[in-house]
Amino acid sequence: MKNEDEPRDKRLKPGDAQKLTMAEVAKYVGVSAMTVSRAFRQDASVSEETRKRIMEAVDALGYVLDLSAGSLSSRRSGFIAALVPSINNSNFSDTARGITDALENTGLQLLLGYTDYAAEKEEKLIEAMLRRRPEGIILTGGSHTSRARRMLEKAGIPVVETWELPEEPINHVVGFSNTEAMALLVRTLASQGYRKFGYIGGTTARDTRGSQRRSGFQKTVEELGLGPGRMISFGVPPITMEQGGQAIVSLLERWPDTEVVLCVSDLSAFGAIMECKRRGMRVPEDVAIAGFGDYEISSICHPSITTIDVDCYGIGRQAAARLLDALQGGGAAGGDITLTSYKVVLRESTERAGSR
Amino acid sequence: MKNEDEPRDKRLKPGDAQKLTMAEVAKYVGVSAMTVSRAFRQDASVSEETRKRIMEAVDALGYVLDLSAGSLSSRRSGFIAALVPSINNSNFSDTARGITDALENTGLQLLLGYTDYAAEKEEKLIEAMLRRRPEGIILTGGSHTSRARRMLEKAGIPVVETWELPEEPINHVVGFSNTEAMALLVRTLASQGYRKFGYIGGTTARDTRGSQRRSGFQKTVEELGLGPGRMISFGVPPITMEQGGQAIVSLLERWPDTEVVLCVSDLSAFGAIMECKRRGMRVPEDVAIAGFGDYEISSICHPSITTIDVDCYGIGRQAAARLLDALQGGGAAGGDITLTSYKVVLRESTERAGSR
DNA sequence: ATCTAGATTGTTATCGATATCATCTTGGCC
DNA sequence: GGCCAAGATGATATCGATAACAATCTAGAT
Structure with a gap:
């Protein structure tokens, strides 16, 4: 797999890395390092003339600011940490995008990690993140190990838990009730x-949002008065498209x-829908199917899929906004809860016969 | 949307953030700060006895190592930067996952950014990343602004370009020829x-991989000898599912x-396939359709979709591995090219009538 | 008993920027 | 003309860890 035929030795000779410092830029321009430092910031008082000369020198020398040095002395890392269960899931990557977008032009940078839906991995990641001294941290869900909670509380930075409404929030919350959202979907379809309702979900409580949805369904x-729901558990969360297909087969057999x-x-x-079609069943005529999350796929799929539209991107933006508020306000205000919107989106996959 | 009814003031009082330093842990244990520092590292020589006492103190006090201070003096940031066009695209998030996984237990952390397929945004991000002094950087594609190239060359760190085979690599490359891959798909289907071949792609060259695939198709x-392909350009790359549906309508009209x-x-x-089904056309009987990238959706979809399976995750892992090599080897070796595998996956969406 | 290599721990300087306070200009105002 | 406020710039200490070297100790060899 490796092509060694042509060992191109490019510019990266060792020692090529000129470690240029602010002091050298300063000497080049004939000012003090402090003035160069000021020139890099919007608010600082440097004359336009001087700033221009400095920036020209920066360009000419190819100097790049070193934030790791700066953050040590200013005691502001410029980082915001965020942990999501998975970056391959477009719901969460939308949230990550929301955070990144909200952070644009704030001078803050996102440190992203994924927990793989495991609290232990989350704990490790929280520690790894805190070592970078982020100015705030955004988590997914409200279920953490006790050590994780302790570290977060001790860190003295604003914390935002998202995507759920934890019973005992650490600090701020930006989310919605997964239980209520699923309940709304059930009531809408019942109306x-x-x-005769069935439900497909994963086998464990790893995915707390999944568990909440399940309990919302059942309750x-x-x-x-529609009796106990018919529940199929299939696979370790998050369950895949393929497992959805396998699950509906089990469910309909039973x-x-x-x-x-x-x-x-x-x-x-x-x-599930694709597996039904593959087996010659019609959706929704033979069985209606609904999802949760309003992924892009759901409006495109034929039949289009009834679902709950969650404001994934907005969760990210608002979580970041809460952090920015807290950072401005000094963080003395204690936590608050921001409810994000969701709505039922009725589509072809649950259309009643003749309801068109 | 905000619930202010219950202003819970949690532990986050101001000043609660005890900034605990290594020196304080050292005093608590009765050793020097240097010994505490050593206790945090695998290789360092500290007696088991001492390390144990230190770690107990760390636990008791709730001390968290401060890497920003450490990286300044050790001149190793512990960061690897990676830029992908989009994190909402599962091909690229697979690559990001590959990088993260390869970095596990190396003490290196991923700094992820997304460029939105724009070279200017990439340039900004490269600068933002370099300010954190990453020890290596992974890019997607080989198309960069000249200032970006200059910054990268001057940074003196290993660079890996991925997902393509750039004509003028900066340093290392881990990728494959998108042109060849698409050519292979055309030849396979021709055989x-x-x-009568049609092609659906975006309108601009923003997505260089898309352009390469297009030219591989056309060529x-x-x-x-099948004449010029029938090409439809639709939407600014990356084109969406919905645009695929609109595009195939145009293409078949023409x-x-x-x-x-x-x-x-x-x-x-x-x-495109879903739109065809919606309009009552059969795939592949009326028109066959193939994709590129082997997303999860393609094996699940009914009909399943013929595509090129790209080793997205492997690209990430190998790119990270190249960086780790270069960091170990001192980076003096110059660049090399690692070709990643791809293969045609024939599925239902291009099955010939009677070929079953 | 003495010596030495290796293990363990400590001391001091330093990484590269920024906070803070001091100094020096400059222009407006009475 | 003299005074003062605001603006521009500089000098120095410092952020919190680690590199580098020094010092001390231990165990085994001679």
Whole structure:
């Protein structure tokens, strides 16, 4: 796999790395290092004339500011840390994008990590992040190891938990009730006449949002007097498209008269729908299927998929906004809770016969 | 949207942030700061006894190592920077995951940025990254502004360009020829009897990999004597699922007898297939469709989608491995090129009638 | 008993920027 | 003309760890 035929030796000779410092730029221009430092900042008082000369020198010499030195003396790292369960999941990468966008032009940079839905990995990552002395940290969910909580509380920086409404928030929260959202979906579909509800989710509580959705489903189906829901657990969360396909087969084998199946996410819903079609079943005529999260796939899929539209990007933006507030306000204000919106999006995959 | 009813003031009182330093831990244990510093490292020579006592103190006090201070004096930031066009695209987030995984237990941390497929944004990000003094940097593609190139060359750190084979590599390369990969797909489909080829891609050269795939398509169709390909450009890259659907409508309106349509990515291919089904056309019987990238969706979709399987995760792992090599070897070796594998995956979306 | 290599620990200087305070200009105002 | 405020610039200490070297100690060899 490696092509060694042509050992091109490019510019990267050792020692080529001229470590240029601010002091050298200063000498070149004939000012003090402090003035060069000031020239790099918007607010500082440097004459336009001097700043211009300095910036020309910076260009000419190819100097690049060293923030690691600066953050030590200013005691501001310029980092915001964020942990998401997975970056391959577009819901969370939308949130990450929201954070990055909100941080633009604030001089803050995002340090991103993914926990793989594991609290232990989250704990390790939190420690790794705190070693960089971030000015704030954004987490996904409210379920953390006790050591993680202790580290966060001791860090003395604003913390935002997202995507859920934790029972005991550490500090700020930007999220919504996954339980309520799923309940709303159940009620909406019930009001359309569906009676026999199935549910597809993962096998463990690793994915706390998944568990909350499941309990929202179960609780609401029972409240509506529709008996216990038909639940299939399949695979370690997050469950994949393929597992969604396998799960619906199990579910329909066990309860062939199921009218509508709710899935923990659009990904599994998509897998379920495709598997049905592959087996010659019609969706929604033979079985209706809904997802959660409103991934891009759901509006494009044929049939398009009924789902809950979550404001993933907004969660990121607002979480970052909360942090910025807290950093401005001195962080003395204690935590607050920002509820983010969600809504049911009814699409073809749950259309009732003749309802067109 | 904000719930201010219950202003919970949690532990985050101002001044709560005890800035604990290594010196204080040292005093607590009765050793020097240097010994504490050593206790945090694997290789350093500290007696087990002392290390244990130090670590207990660290736990008891809740001390967290400060890497920003350490990296200044050791002149090693512990960062690797990586820039991808988008984190919402699972191909690239797979690459990011590969990098992160390869970096595990190396003491190096990933600084991730996304360029939005724009060279100017890449330039800004490169500068922002270099300010953190990363020990190496991984880029996507070989197309950079000249200032970006200059900064990179001057930085004196190993650089890896990925996902393409740049004509003038800066340093290391881990990638494959998008042109060749698409050519292979064309030849494979031609050998199955397809003659009238269409292509769907974006409107501009922003996405250089997209352009390369396009030229691979065009070149090969002509080489095979199948006339000029029928090309539809639709939308600013990266084109979405929805745009794929719109594009195939245009394409089939203009050239109704097209037998097979290749798309710049699986996402647009999926959109195209779904739009066809929505309009009552059969895939592949009425028109065959193929994509590029082997996204999860493509094996699940009904019909499953013919595509090029790219080793996205492996690109990340190998790019990181190249960097680690270079960091070990002192970086004196100059650049090398690592070719990553790809393969045609034939699926239902291009099955010839009766070929089952 | 003496010596030495290796292990363990300490001391001091330093990484490269910025905070802070001091100094020097400059222009406006009475 | 003299005084003062605001603006521009400089000097120095410092952020919190680690590199480099020095000092001390231990165990085994002679």
